[in-house]
Amino acid sequence: xxxxxEEISLVSEFLKDxxxxxxxxxxxxxxxxxxxxKIVEDNGSIRLSKDNRFFLRILNARVGAPTRTPLECRTxxxxxxxxxxxxxxxxxxxxxxxxxxxQNQVEIGRMPIMVRSCCCVLYEKQEAELAKLGFxxxxxxx
Numbered sequence: 001x002x003x004x005x006e007e008i009s010l011v012s013e014f015l016k017d018x019x020x021x022x023x024x025x026x027x028x029x030x031x032x033x034x035x036x037x038k039i040v041e042d043n044g045s046i047r048l049s050k051d052n053r054f055f056l057r058i059l060n061a062r063v064g065a066p067t068r069t070p071l072e073c074r075t076x077x078x079x080x081x082x083x084x085x086x087x088x089x090x091x092x093x094x095x096x097x098x099x100x101x102x103q104n105q106v107e108i109g110r111m112p113i114m115v116r117s118c119c120c121v122l123y124e125k126q127e128a129e130l131a132k133l134g135f136x137x138x139x140x141x142x
Contacts, residue, residue: 021116029118032063032111040086057089063111063119070115070122071135082119084109 040061048054064083073080086108091100113119122135 025114025117028114032117032119036061036063036084053092053094055091057091058108059087059089061086061108063113064107066113066119066121069135070120080113080115080120081110082113083107084111 037060040058044058044061046056046058048056062085064085066080066082068078068080070080072078084107085105087102087104088106088108089100089102091098093099111119116122122130125135
């Protein structure tokens with residue numbers, strides 16, 4: 001077999017086995033489940049004043065569930081997003097006189113969501129479920 005045909009055959013088998021979007025979904029899921037938390041953990045302390053008396057810490061960042069479906073977003077020309085939540089800790093004072101306030105589940109932003117990623121409302125749904133929900137067209141794609 002010629003080398004070019006062999007390479008084409010390997011690529012074809014890879015795509016048949018894993019699909020064209022699987023590496024992208026894996027990368028997105030890794031970012032949402034692991035990397036986002038690490039980024040916030042490494043950079044989550046913010047000094048709010050020059051005299052070191054006011055601090056803000058962002059803890060436990062996570063991506064919530066989308067409030068709309070991908071189909072609604074596509075139909076209404078909206079971006080398919082989900083909220084990013086975190087727990088916020090605010091500290092004021094010096095040494096032995098520190099007042100700390102904490103607020104949980106604060107929305108700090110929004111994250112665009114990849115369809116069929118772990119954050120998507122369609123995640124791990126089977127073809128029959130998707131059809132029942134109206135997410136498949138006649139060719140089996142949504």
